[in-house]
Amino acid sequence: MKPTEIDPDLFQEQGFLILRNVIPPDRLGDMRRQFEILVERQKAIWARDRGPEEPPGGAWETRPQPRVTFCDRIDAATADTVSFCLGETTFEVSRRLMAAPEAAVHAMYLMCSPVRDHGPAQWHRDVGPGHPAPLEGLQAIMKEFRPQYVQWNIALYDDHVLWVVPGSHSRVNTPQEERALAENPKVPLPGGQPAELRAGDGVVYALPILHWASHYGPKRRRCIHLGYRAFGSPVFPYVHWRHWDPVFLEHLMPWARARFERFLDLWRQEQQVIGQIFRALIDGSSVGFSDGLDRLHPAHSGRMVALVMLSKLAWRIRAFKPIESKTSSPEERLQKMKSHWHGSLLFRELTDSFTVEEAEVLWERFKPLDDRLKVAGARALPGWQGPDSPYEASRMPDLELDETLGMLLRRTRG
Ligand SMILES: [Fe+2]
Incomplete structure (x- = not known):
């Protein structure tokens, strides 16, 4: 399978593609072997860290879908598992589907079968109500600029767990779906279909497609779960965080390490722009704010969505700063940070540039917008x-961009 063989228009239309031999047959055996080493390493950690009420295997025995952040477990002998994420059949396909000048790996997980039967999960979209922005805002960006984030399941063994509703990524739920979800979210939805993967195949899908893990049972499952985001597009991607820290880079071959170093640079540059926007709001510089927004989200359309997403980020900084100031040990600080934002280094680079007081001022700027996002x-x-939420899930607020900019900049001067 080559990146040029994929059909971005079909992906755009149905919200997913099933691709054969994402792992070439001659590589499958070695990939299985390497991933199994990483599973065993993680199992040992879960057993060691189990709680007093947990069985000997800890999370491995209790979770319906034990999930290994495999990049954190590699050494030189198993680094191919991470290099695979940079390949033509994964990274390059993703970049092409996103129509992105550049892209970066956002997450690297291995989803495993549980030790006992847990039955089906619930149908869902991989976004929260109103997070990172109301659904219709995300969909409008996706329609105009292509998906800015793609997610993968790549099967190491035949895998029929995932179902999707084709086309649901680009619309809100139908009344029929709403009724079905309210009645029982654990049975097939109308129009849903399984992504039938043979060993080595992958399904790549656009968030926020309606999808379902149809069964978590003990039949052997090892499914590589990856995410990729765009960089250099005209819009601020709706998945802009990342689920890894660069602790594993030392184990990679020089070429692969260089690729990840580039990802870090791209994120750092974006964080600097976000930092500039936030600083301008705190300091009262409408010129600095506008300049930053032009850099973060050059396109004219979709800017409201970018502002909503920035409000979520401002909320996280404001929520985290007081916790950070009361946390003495670096380990505790790291854990708290990870609970607030996934890539802790990324979050630290951003939060370090603001004091507790500045984070409060920043939130004051965004609060009027936040109020308009709630129902x-x-x-x-x-x-x-996610849990119950006071935020409107689907509709963008009835606000013009100029009105919103005025709201944010009300007490600032250029
Ligand atoms: Fe999901």
């Missing part, structure tokens, strides 16, 4: 990730 009363919504 009265927290609601339990079927089909979304």
Whole structure:
């Protein structure tokens, strides 16, 4: 399978593609062997770190889908598992589907079968209600600029767990889907279909497609779960964080390490721009704010979505800073940081440039916008990730961009 053989228009239309031999047959045996070493390493850690109430294997025995962050477990002998994520059939396909000048690996997981039967999970979209922005805002960006983030399941063994509803990535739920989800979110949805993967095959899909893990049972499952985001596109991607820290780079071959160093640079540059935008808001510089927004999101359309996403980031910084100031040990600080944002180094680079007081001022700027994103009363919504949320899930707020900019800059002067 070559990147030029894929059909970005079909991907755009149905929200997913099933691709054969993403892992070439002659590489499959070695990939299985290397990944199994990483699973065993993680199992030992879970057993060591188990809680007092947990069985001897800890999370391996209790979770419906034990998930290994495999990049954190590699050494030189198993580094091919990470190099694979940079290949033509994974990275280059992703970049092409996103129509992105550059791209970066966002997450590297291995999803495993549980030790006992846990049955089906729930249908959902991989976004929360209103997070990182209301669904229709994300979809408008995706339609105009292609998906700016893609996710993969790549099977090391035949795998029929994942189902998708074709086309659901680009629309809200139908009334029929709403009824079905409210009634029972653990059975096939109308129009849903399984992604039938043979060993080595992959399914790549666009968030926020409706999808379902149809069964978590003990039949052997080893499924490589990857994410990729765009860089250099005209829009601020709706998945802009990352789920790894660069602790594994020392084990990579020089060429692969150089690729990850480039990803780090790209993220660092983006964080600097976000930092500039936030600093301008705190300092009251509308010129600095506009300049930063032009760099983060050059396109004119979709800017409201970018502002909503920035409000979420500002909220996280404001929520984290007081915790950080009360946390003395570096280990505790790291854990707290990871609970707030996934790539801890990335988050630290951003939060370090603001004091607790500045984070409060920043949030004051965004709060009027945040208020407009909420609906009265927290609601339990079927089909979304995360807990009950006070945020409107689908519709963007009834706000013009100029009005919003005025709201953010009300107490600032250029
Ligand atoms: Fe999901």
